[in-house]
Amino acid sequence: MILVLAVLIVAAGVIIDRDTNEFTLQTAIGQTNDTLQTSEDFLHLERANRAFIDLVARTRPAVVQITTKTERARREESQRERLSPEDEKRFRDFFGDELFRRFFGERAPRNLNPEPVTGIGSGVIVSDDGYILTNNHVIERSDEITVTLPNEKEYPAELIGRDAAGTGVSGTDLALLKIDAEGLPTLPFGDSDQLEVGEWVIAIGTPLNLSQTVTRGIVSAKGRAGGHFSGIKYGNFIQTDAPINRGNSGGALINIRGELIGINTLIATGGFSTGNIGIGFAVPSKMAQQVLPQLIKHGKVERGWLGIGMKPVDSDLAKKLNFDAPRGAYVSGVSKNSPAEKAGIQRSDVIVEFNGETIQNPKHLMHVVAVTEIGKSVEVTVIRESNQEKRLTVKLGKRTEEAIAKLNAQLAETEDIRSEVKGLRQKLNELKAFAGLHVQNLTPAIVERYGYASDEKGVIVTQVEPGSIAEKKGIVPGSLIQEMEWTSIDNLETYSRLAERLTNEQKKQVLLYVKSPNEQGGGYVTIKIPTSDR
Structure with a gap:
């Protein structure tokens, strides 16, 4: 009993004052808290905690809920309509028409009864007179859009413009709405280019039909392409681990300064999960700012067009160009009559600067061209053969589906030709050891x-390879081969075809008719083919 009491006394922090014979109850936890709350570390944590709370309080009022309604047709499917045409015929033959109709009924009438389908998303107020940015997929094909502010006020919204994803021309998946209101709280735009990986961010939206929700995370990566997860061509996404779920689309990604640095757009999911796994993507604020004026003015986004095919500069080319690291965009093709061709840009050029901006890679060039005003003349710096730097002026055209299709067709045709040439070169290289002879077509100069x-x-x-059988037979550079195995040689194509056929047939020797330079007539020469050539 005494032992139990001692344990309880220790656990409760009870001290016996021998002079007074009184019990003094000590709150050990309270002492710890008092100590912690006065420590420097705790004060730092408390200030950081309070900073986040204040940040959320400042920014939440500018993030709204978007509700959509779509009048979609619904009709009940009859039992009969669940049958395939083959099964219907089989049952009809078995039961007869009367019994078939009794069991399976008639087909449902085609007069359809509409039933509204609702959707939920998020949006960000970007002007105090009611302009709201969201994702196009939030409001796409909707018949009615309602915006609910954090104070529960509801407004009907008008669709001002959208930049749909999944097409060759567009691709940010942004949309702009307008509500009839004044003096609204807004979020200022931050510079998403200045974001650093590891930087704290906050996501605000209305996920899973819940009311406004705040989550926190970091910038996990920058410059993520969207095509792997969606049809978004101009994504260039910010990746974050701030939890984002369905319904967060169109919501705000905010830095610690309370600035809008991204529009939350999509999430990556794994396995059977459709929820957050720590990989979310946001359209950068700089890109949103670039398309916003066009959405207000035109209701859509028209993009600049250069008319080139591009590839990254690899490490080998960078070394050849004396670059410290790979940068720029390698021009793999130029569309005919395109702005690039008219400006003098050529295939194999490396574009290192566009309109005063240093180009990092092809994706970067695509973005800066896309947001440049159509018809504007800009200076382009290219590196050409022998590392010559050239400054050209290009007047941008308009990116259209037709222009894209034309360029793709030309690039495909060029690629086919290159493949043919590559194949021919490969064959010629394989044939170069054929009896030690290197040959080419006749030209007037030769x-x-x-x-x-x-x-x-x-x-x-x-060329005749030293020590080869051809050299021993007296064949020298400038000799003219006119026959092979009694077959006339008209040109390099005929020669290559015959040489390849004879190699495949594993001929041990070949008869050639050869003329010597600056001599009359010619003669037959028999050349043994080494085993290595066969």
């Missing part, structure tokens, strides 16, 4: 140099 008649046909020997 004919004149070696004294052949202007109407001669064949292929000219440009």
Whole structure:
């Protein structure tokens, strides 16, 4: 009993004052809290905590809930309509028409009864007179849009403009709404380009049909492409682990200064999960700012057009260009009659600067071109052969589906030609050891140099490998091969085709008719083919 009492006394923090014979109850937890609350670390935490609370209080009023209604048709499906045409015929043949109708009924009438379908999303007030940014997929195909402010006031919203995802021309998935209100709280735009990975951010929205919800996280990455997860072409997303779920779309991503640095747009999910797994994406505020004026003015976004195919600058090319690290955009093709062609941009150029902005990579160039005013003349700096820097002036055109299709067709055609040339070169390289001979087509200059008649046909020997059988047989550069195995050689194509066929047939020796330079007539030469050539 005494032992139990001692344990209880220790646990409760009871001290016996021997002089007074009184019990003094000590609150150990209270002492710890008192100590903690006066410590420097706690004060730092408390200030940070209070800063977040104040930040949320300042920014929440500018984030709204968006409710949509869509009048979609609904009709009950009859039992009969659940049958495939094959099953219907089988049952009808078995039961007969009367019994079939009794069991399976008639097809449902086609006069459809509409039933509204509702949707929930979020939005951000960007002007005190009622302009609200959200995602296009939040309001797409909706017949009615309602905006609910954090103070529960509701307003019907008008769709001002949208930049739909999933097309070759557009792709930010942003939309702009307008409500009839004045003096609204707003979020100022921050510079998303200045964001750093690891920086604290706050997401505010209305996920899963809940009222306004605040979550916190960090910037996990920048410059994420959207095409892997959606049809968003111009995403260039900010990735965050601030929890974002369905319904957060169109909501605000805010930095610690209370500035809007992104519009929350989509999430990545894993397995059977459709909720947050710590990977969310937001359209950068800089991009939203760039499209906002066009959405207000035109209701859509018209993008600049250069008319080139692009590839990244790899480490080998960067080294050749004396770059410290890969940068710029390699021009892989130029569309005919495009702004780029008219400005003098050529295939194999490397664009390193556009309109005063240093180009990081092809995706970066695509974005800066897209947001540049159509018809504007801008200066483009390219690196050309021998590392020559050239400054060109290009007048931007308008990006259209037709222009994109034309460029893609030309690039595909060019790629086909390159593949053919590459294949031919490969074949020629494979044939270069054929009896030690390197050959090429006749040209007027070669004919004149070696004294052949202007109407001669064949292929000219440009090089004879040292120690080869051809060299031992007396064939020298400038010799003219006109026959192979009794077959006339008209040009390099004929020669290559015959050489390849004879190699595949594993010929041990080949008969050639060869003319020597600056000599009359010619003769037959038999050349043994080494095993390595076969």
